[in-house]
Amino acid sequence: MDHTPPSHAKRRASAPTLADVASHANVSTATVSRCLNEPERVVAETRTRVMAAVVELGYAPNFNARALAARRTNTIGVIIPTMENAIFARGIQAFQEELGSHGFTLLIASSSYSEELEAEQIQTLVARGADALLLIGHHRDTKIVDLLRRRELPTLVAWAFNPAAPLPSIGFDNCEAMAGLGQLVIQYGHRNLGFISAHTAANDRARDRVRGVKLAMSEAGMDPNGLRVIETDYGIECGATAFKQLMASTPRPTAVLCGNDVLAVGAQRAAKEMGLAVPADVSITGFDDIELALLADPPLTTVHVPHREMGRRAARMLIEMLEGQSVLQSVKLETDIRVRQSLGAAPGIG
Amino acid sequence: MDHTPPSHAKRRASAPTLADVASHANVSTATVSRCLNEPERVVAETRTRVMAAVVELGYAPNFNARALAARRTNTIGVIIPTMENAIFARGIQAFQEELGSHGFTLLIASSSYSEELEAEQIQTLVARGADALLLIGHHRDTKIVDLLRRRELPTLVAWAFNPAAPLPSIGFDNCEAMAGLGQLVIQYGHRNLGFISAHTAANDRARDRVRGVKLAMSEAGMDPNGLRVIETDYGIECGATAFKQLMASTPRPTAVLCGNDVLAVGAQRAAKEMGLAVPADVSITGFDDIELALLADPPLTTVHVPHREMGRRAARMLIEMLEGQSVLQSVKLETDIRVRQSLGAAPGIG
């Protein structure tokens, strides 16, 4: 990659400025600025005159200049691991809607599930003057958290609840949620379990989900070390490949739990390719309850996450914080299990 | 919605500035600036001293100030109709990757398929100083195009090719592509066709696709007015509802073409609910060839669009334009038809 910044762009036609509007309306720039920001502080007559000039010239305030002078951008940044799928889309959409209805703009960046890239993106958003940040998950370098602290930048973590983490969060307990699903699978009679996980090294949510299944196994008197775990990249194909690996092990799992719905759909496809019936031969479960879970064949048993509520409330918390009405405090949301046909009794169980 | 901007945010801890670095390294701010932007123009000794100060202070340039002074942001904006699904995700991802490797940043906004919101978002991106814009489709108010012209803002349209449109574009001919699929469906013996379309009023791509099917019908000697068209919102459920409406008409269509894959998957679901076999009782086709098309049951016959190539080349065109090496010229990409099981012979045909 060639990160050299481009040399010299053609200078573009300059837009009308505050000064243009001011001279056009025979007032000072200060008055024009007030008309736009605190209209009640300017008398009606001049205000209409100014606004007429604004319309006539097609004036729009220069965002960068405004940000520089006001030291505020009314912009909130979010960094999501990926845009290529629907896991975060619904929640972020709700986040954006709520922000928009309060006059805030959303800046979206993507980290491609990379810790380094996330750090870079955080720097970028900070440099752009974001008033607050929304991040996904708790795993990140201490230096970044310190930077956020020093800058006193309101930062909220979503898609994970962990009051012990250094940053306040809104979300669900990934371990608890997955443990619930694990219990259910065990109730269905499964004793040989496989797990297809996202990479856990830089992903606390993935770690917690693995931990959840093991917890459920322990509580059921099983040996948690008996869980066969495969870590893989994100994607349907990856889920398929991992599934085949799992099914090659002995004893063969009768149920394969997946860290997310996309991996689970991949597992389902692989099962079909291998001639295995779901759930008669093998049960498969997901996590997230994205639209895909319902489309899957058979429909996926999965953990339902309140995406939209999470996004909406995250926005409200950040806004209240920015308006000085509150302090960020972690909020725990509840998940529930959607039982669908991809989960069945273990083979040999009536 | 309450669009009142928030009153007063707490002033945040101020970040180190160029001046801080300068005094720390005993040089002028100009030298620091040069170290960052044209390192070759400063002698090695001072450069190392400056860079050390940069690191020590954790200095990061203020983006807004830089944009204001340089009158350039190295930022390109894109406005997509929606983030809630995968239609644009792959192409935009490629667009972003290509931009990133050339030192440009992508600003993403979403219009929710609304013409007014798109206009607003364009204004926002312009106000933020985007160096160039990528838009989806040709349909938009003349005033907006004029604004772009006056500002001399390089603007490229994607997901549609139309050399006659006011803005240069990269993409495919939606009419031609859909006509090709229509021909194929007719070759399969279908004479009663239904079409589920996105709303066409503010969407030239949707219009062109409807036109394409009618064109294929005309060429086959059929009456294009015989095409039953239902326009609907975006979403799987909408596709399902529209399908049921179509199947209630007489004579019942033996093939239902859909304006995109998501609608087609909805149609498939509705068919299943109605107890209709695909393709034995009714054929269903999509458009876009997103991942969903392969997951569908049965897999969807659809028009394959070179999303990633489109994104990558769009980025290159814009970058070359910005670097003064070229002028934006429309590029036509080819689509091809992926024939899968959702398309079969018309009932009663051997």
Added chain:
DNA sequence: TTGTATGCGTTATCAA
């Protein structure tokens, strides 16, 4: 090679 000085377009302080 480096420094000085000015301007970018806006907000905000302080007087008038």
Added chain:
DNA sequence: TTGATAACGCATACAA
């Protein structure tokens, strides 16, 4: 209620 004017943080002619 309005108007000068000084920041805001950086880039860039121009000078040294």
